[in-house]
Amino acid sequence: MASKAVKTVAKAVAEYQYPWKEKLAKHKNELSKGVWGYWKLGAWTPLHISGRRRARLRKEVLLAGEDWPYDPERKEMRTKMKGHKCDRIAAERRAKTAKLMEQMPEMLLAYKKRRWEKKMKEEDKNK
Template identity: 75%
Template structure:
């Protein structure tokens, strides 16, 4: 029994020495080739015939494979596209709306004398049309 354990330990040591000599790494190239079709379907899963299907590759294994590829200096094209950052400031909507209302009111107050003159002119024209219609 002890001889089996010793033989297994010796075999493991030989394999480790051989792997270190050859520069053996985590076999990410084979895994990438194996799961390429699965990785192109999305990050979390995909819809198929109206049903959501998770990837056959777990998130932990996917993350480990991604990490190995990036550490090897290769490109990882399977990440989802990044969204643009929000440039709107947070705050209460009522404050924003009130500020907009104040701004539009100020613009309308600048136009007020013209608007009043137009209104008086329209009223006068309407009055004149009514008088012409009566006579």
């Protein structure tokens, strides 16, 4: 009989220690306005319940196995990696270099021809 009384007292203390149902009913209207606050008549109004107390109430409700519908919607995660500019264009640079190296013998012949023509013009001027 004494153990039954202890269990009922422990149950009453546990329920009184975490009266999340009462708190949830009390702040239900405020929690539905947003997570951090809301706009009212063109001015930002923070919630009347602090973030610390809101987090504790949320934790108590979730530990009790109930649903917490007041969290904000989560955005879809990015699948595209950002990276750095040098990483993005390195392949393009290598491809461009390979293409230019194929054209290099023709470019060298054209350069030698221009230099030779310039040298001939200077010799003609000097005569």
